[in-house]
Amino acid sequence: MSNTEILSGIVSQPTLHRLPVYLNYLRLKRDLGAVNISSTAIAEDLRLNPVQVRKDLALVSNSGRPKTGFDINDLIDNIETFLGYKNTKDVVLVGAGKLGRTLLSYNGFSLCGLNILAAFDNDENIIGTEINGKKIFHTDKMKDLIKRLGVHIGIITVTAENAQISCDMLIDAGILAIWNFAPVHLSVPENIIVQNENLAASLAILSNKLQAELSNK
Numbered sequence: 191m192s193n194t195e196i197l198s199g200i201v202s203q204p205t206l207h208r209l210p211v212y213l214n215y216l217r218l219k220r221d222l223g224a225v226n227i228s229s230t231a232i233a234e235d236l237r238l239n240p241v242q243v244r245k246d247l248a249l250v251s252n253s254g255r256p257k258t259g260f261d262i263n264d265l266i267d268n269i270e271t272f273l274g275y276k277n278t279k280d281v282v283l284v285g286a287g288k289l290g291r292t293l294l295s296y297n298g299f300s301l302c303g304l305n306i307l308a309a310f311d312n313d314e315n316i317i318g319t320e321i322n323g324k325k326i327f328h329t330d331k332m333k334d335l336i337k338r339l340g341v342h343i344g345i346i347t348v349t350a351e352n353a354q355i356s357c358d359m360l361i362d363a364g365i366l367a368i369w370n371f372a373p374v375h376l377s378v379p380e381n382i383i384v385q386n387e388n389l390a391a392s393l394a395i396l397s398n399k400l401q402a403e404l405s406n407k
Contacts, residue, residue, distance in 0.1 A: 205246050210302075211236065212246070213269045217301075220262045228259030275303035280341050281369075284356045285348035286311040286326050289371060293347060294321040307339060329359065336363035343367045350374040 215236060219227060229247055233240035247254065251268035254260045270276050278300075283290055286309045293299075294309055310329045311317060317328050327335060336344075344360040346353055346368060353372035360368060367383040370376055376384055 201249065205249065208238070208242075208246055209250070209269055209273060212243075213266065213273070216262055216266050216269070220266065224262055226259050227262055227265070229254065231259070270303075273303075275301070278303050278305050279343055280305050280307050280339065281343040281345055282307055282332075282336060282339075282341050282360075282365075283309040283324075283345040283347060284311075284329070284332070284360065285309075285346060285352070285372075286313070286316055286321065287347065287349075290345075290347035291321055293345065293371075294324050297322070304343075306345070307341065308335065329356075332359055333363040336360070336365065341365065343369065345369045345371070346376075347371045 212232060215232065216227070229244045230240050232238075232247075233243040236243075247260070247265070250272040251260065251265055253264045253268065281304055283293060283306055286294065290309060290311075294306060299306065306324055309321070309324055309326045310332050311326055312329055316326050319326055342365060344365040344367070346356050346360070348356050350373050353370065353374045354376060356372075357368060357370070357376045357378065361378065361382060366381070368376065368378070368385070370384055370386045371389070373388060373390055375386075378384055
């Protein structure tokens with residue numbers, strides 16, 4: 191199944207959220223020396239419904255065998271291919287503040303097929319510096335650099351009041367997909383893909399689940 195089909199909604203969002211969880215788990219098991227694993231074992235370790243795990247894995251691999259289960263290396267390869275992790279995608283980041291610097295310093299993106307090429311900011315004190323080998327440019331260099339590099343994905347880590355301006359600049363430069371960490375809704379054309387990461391909403395969900403768990407005790 192192609193990435194285009196995934197984006198069109200054939201694969202459910204819950205499944206897409208679970209697949210990276212399986213992947214991280216399988217990588218850990220492989221590092222610990224495991225060679226084969228069953229969907230039942232995955233379900234038990236991750237505390238998931240075994241039927242759902244089997245359905246999820248059936249979408250990405252047909253290599254499972256009775257009794258022996260999956261070859262871990264093959265299953266990892268299948269999931270990485272399915273998620274597009276093998277096709278490295280170059281990205282740029284706008285906003286080299288605390289969150290932006292954290293993302294620039296994170297080396298785990300390479301495992302997900304993301305390669306941050308550069309960052310943009312308006313702070314003269316950090317323009318020209320590097321974080322984890324990624325140079326920070328002034329935002330007035332954004333359009334020219336993005337077009338020359340042929341980048342299509344942008345990450346926004348600016349404040350809420352600057353997010354729409356940054357978004358518009360990215361789109362004007364040719365960006366087609368935006369990973370938005372700013373706590374604000376972005377107005378974009380229909381052909382632009384936006385994935386919002388709302389940390390406040392995630393915290394609210396976590397707190398709500400914790401309260402429910404405590405109430406049941």
